[in-house]
Amino acid sequence: MKSSIAKLVDQAIADLPELADAPEVSSTRTTVERTRDPRHGDFSTNIAMRLARQVGSKPRELADRIIARLPASELVDKVEIAGPGFINFHLSETALHQELAAVLSAGSAYGRQHTRKEPRILLEFVSANPTGPLHVGHGRHAAYGATLGNLLEAAGFPVEREYYVNDDGHQMDILGASVWLRMLEQNGETVSFGESFPRAGYRGEYIRDIAAAIDRSGLPIVSGAELLSRLPRDEPEGDKEEYISAVIAAAVDILGPERFDAIRRQSLESILLDIRDDLGEFGVEFDRWYSERSLSVDSRIDEALSLLKKRKMLYEKDGATWFRATDYGDEKDRVVVRENGKSTYFASDIAYHYDKRQRGFDHLLDILGADHHGYVARVRAGLEALGFAGESLEVELVQFVTLYRAGEKLAMSTRSGEFVTLRQLREEVGNDAARFFYVMRSHDQHLDFDLELAKSRSNDNPVYYIQYAHARVASVFRQLGEKNFDWDGESGIANLARLQETHEKALMSTVSRYPEIIELAAENRAPHHLVHYLRDLANDFHTYYNAHTFIVDDDDLRNARLALIDAARHVIAGGLAILGVSAPESM
RNA sequence: GCGCCCGUAGCUCAGCUGGAUAGAGUACUGCCCUCCGAAGGCAGGGGUCACAAGUUCGAAUCUUGUCGGGCGCGCCA
Numbered sequence: 001m002k003s004s005i006a007k008l009v010d011q012a013i014a015d016l017p018e019l020a021d022a023p024e025v026s027s028t029r030t031t032v033e034r035t036r037d038p039r040h041g042d043f044s045t046n047i048a049m050r051l052a053r054q055v056g057s058k059p060r061e062l063a064d065r066i067i068a069r070l071p072a073s074e075l076v077d078k079v080e081i082a083g084p085g086f087i088n089f090h091l092s093e094t095a096l097h098q099e100l101a102a103v104l105s106a107g108s109a110y111g112r113q114h115t116r117k118e119p120r121i122l123l124e125f126v127s128a129n130p131t132g133p134l135h136v137g138h139g140r141h142a143a144y145g146a147t148l149g150n151l152l153e154a155a156g157f158p159v160e161r162e163y164y165v166n167d168d169g170h171q172m173d174i175l176g177a178s179v180w181l182r183m184l185e186q187n188g189e190t191v192s193f194g195e196s197f198p199r200a201g202y203r204g205e206y207i208r209d210i211a212a213a214i215d216r217s218g219l220p221i222v223s224g225a226e227l228l229s230r231l232p233r234d235e236p237e238g239d240k241e242e243y244i245s246a247v248i249a250a251a252v253d254i255l256g257p258e259r260f261d262a263i264r265r266q267s268l269e270s271i272l273l274d275i276r277d278d279l280g281e282f283g284v285e286f287d288r289w290y291s292e293r294s295l296s297v298d299s300r301i302d303e304a305l306s307l308l309k310k311r312k313m314l315y316e317k318d319g320a321t322w323f324r325a326t327d328y329g330d331e332k333d334r335v336v337v338r339e340n341g342k343s344t345y346f347a348s349d350i351a352y353h354y355d356k357r358q359r360g361f362d363h364l365l366d367i368l369g370a371d372h373h374g375y376v377a378r379v380r381a382g383l384e385a386l387g388f389a390g391e392s393l394e395v396e397l398v399q400f401v402t403l404y405r406a407g408e409k410l411a412m413s414t415r416s417g418e419f420v421t422l423r424q425l426r427e428e429v430g431n432d433a434a435r436f437f438y439v440m441r442s443h444d445q446h447l448d449f450d451l452e453l454a455k456s457r458s459n460d461n462p463v464y465y466i467q468y469a470h471a472r473v474a475s476v477f478r479q480l481g482e483k484n485f486d487w488d489g490e491s492g493i494a495n496l497a498r499l500q501e502t503h504e505k506a507l508m509s510t511v512s513r514y515p516e517i518i519e520l521a522a523e524n525r526a527p528h529h530l531v532h533y534l535r536d537l538a539n540d541f542h543t544y545y546n547a548h549t550f551i552v553d554d555d556d557l558r559n560a561r562l563a564l565i566d567a568a569r570h571v572i573a574g575g576l577a578i579l580g581v582s583a584p585e586s587m
Numbered sequence: 588g589c590g591c592c593c594g595u596a597g598c599u600c601a602g603c604u605g606g607a608u609a610g611a612g613u614a615c616u617g618c619c620c621u622c623c624g625a626a627g628g629c630a631g632g633g634g635u636c637a638c639a640a641g642u643u644c645g646a647a648u649c650u651u652g653u654c655g656g657g658c659g660c661g662c663c664a
Contacts (some may be wrong), residue, residue, distance in 0.1 A: 315627040
């Protein structure tokens with residue numbers, strides 16, 4: 001509806017002779033907005049104030065001339081000038097009734113825009129290292145990314161979701177070594193590492209589970225004593241990296257490269273499977289799981305680097321190969337090939353993003369943790385150096401999550417492996433509340449996640465408030481049958497003019513805002529707008545519910561009222577579906 | 588030191604692509620179930636939009652500075 005009004009204004013402006021020569025007009029889009037105060041009508045534009053100076057006339061006078069040129073429309077009842085020069089539009093009943101009819105015919109697909117061909121968006125999110133289970137921070141990424149994907153799709157963008165699996169590099173060796181140590185332990189070998197386990201190793205309980213499940217046939221027996229003899233006596237205080245490297249070297253030496261690799265691979269598969277299940281249960285699906293290892297196996301890193309070299313973007317220094325990131329605005333140049341001949345994680349990332357563009361995606365949308373912000377400039381530099389526009393990479397940074405229980409902050413320590421996992425969180429508060437709470441706040445805002453509130457089945461909980469509205473509508477329709485009343489949708493639409501109560505008009509108006517919310521939330525990558533909107537919608541519904549009875553003897557009035565709440569139900573269901581939250585028929 | 592994010596009601600936060608009297612939840616106070624689900628509704632009090640200057644018809648919103656909080660500045664991933 002907003003676009004219809006904007007179109008009217010555009011036509012009126014295009015007709016103004018005094019604006020024909022004003023050069024800046026083309027860059028000044030009409031701004032049609034919903035009003036905050038109902039007395040100002042339904043929509044408002046400040047265009048007259050914005051153009052007044054260029055044209056050299058007073059805002060209110062210009063507004064007058066714009067209004068005179070507005071094409072006639074059945075959507076608009078009244079247009080007036082207000083305040084310093086706002087043009088306010090009052091929607092006609094016809095406009096709202098048409099919109100409501102559109103809701104009922106589209107059902108919960110209402111508000112979805114027609115899918116366009118481009119830009120093709122590649123949405124990458126979570127991409128947590130496959131070295132352990134997902135924790136509550138990853139949960140926010142998952143919920144935000146999945147919801148954003150749904151929103152972009154609803155807004156008509158072709159979007160694919162991808163999880164980048166960091167299945168290469170040193171951390172996989174650490175994973176393999178950690179599992180192997182637990183295997184020895186389970187074989188009854190006492191291996192004392194001073195602090196009981198290498199500090200740089202993965203010490204979570206899940207490592208024991210993985211170790212227990214690994215096929216041991218054919219593995220050489222090694223005593224704890226023999227292993228220790230190959231390692232530095234104690235783990236040095238400040239050098240945990242060196243120590244874990246020694247453990248890895250010993251493991252490869254004792255087991256042989258193939259067998260060590262087998263352990264590593266089985267561990268990776270086990271963790272990936274767990275992550276996949278976890279996300280699947282959380283309603284978070286990916287179109288593709290993209291392996292970092294495949295980048296080197298398929299020579300994509302070499303390809304990207306040689307292209308950079310051809311473009312004279314690389315140079316040698318201190319035995320390493322550097323990328324001229326500073327040429328593209330980064331703080332310093334970055335190493336892509338280390339002195340030891342191995343390429344860096346950054347080199348993989350250049351190759352990965354290059355590959356994304358080569359696969360035909362126009363817009364690369366990465367969801368990253370706030371601690372990765374320093375990384376954005378260099379990846380963008382890499383893309384630019386390879387000949388792509390820097391703007392084709394968009395990064396949304398998600399801030400951290402802090403868990404609270406009964407007002408107490410919960411400590412999360414990855415070091416000890418005693419973090420709260422996403423799975424634990426989901427089991428405690430349920431998927432609906434988790435999905436909802438994760439996207440309830442703006443993603444660039446720190447999130448205080450209150451476990452008690454999310455869990456509470458009371459009126460404190462905003463999830464239930466919205467779901468309750470949906471269940472209530474469903475309940476009304478159930479009652480209808482029990483009371484032997486008919487429900488005729490056609491008649492309902494035909495009789496919408498019977499709805500003259502304030503609460504009815506407010507609900508109609510709020511329902512009609514839904515497509516605008518979808519667009520706004522998608523454009524700003526801000527699912528929380530949808531959350532707030534659904535809360536408003538539920539509020540309007542509950543208010544209406546309390547003020548009037550829907551199941552009345554008057555057939556026309558009853559059908560009209562039922563049509564209205566049916567429309568509200570569709571929008572709530574559609575909105576909740578985008579959030580990944582269920583819309584129950586009863587609670 | 589440099590860079591990014593943030594500072595709005597007691598608490599948790601919207602509003603930030605400049606607009607009309609700064610909003611919501613929660614907490615607090617009072618009211619509403621012989622009536623489709625009270626997991627609901629209605630009403631009330633509560634603000635130096637961190638601070639200061641600037642830009643302009645107009646600033647919570649844009650710019651600069653100050654103060655306060657979070658994060659990042661590896662030949663780690």
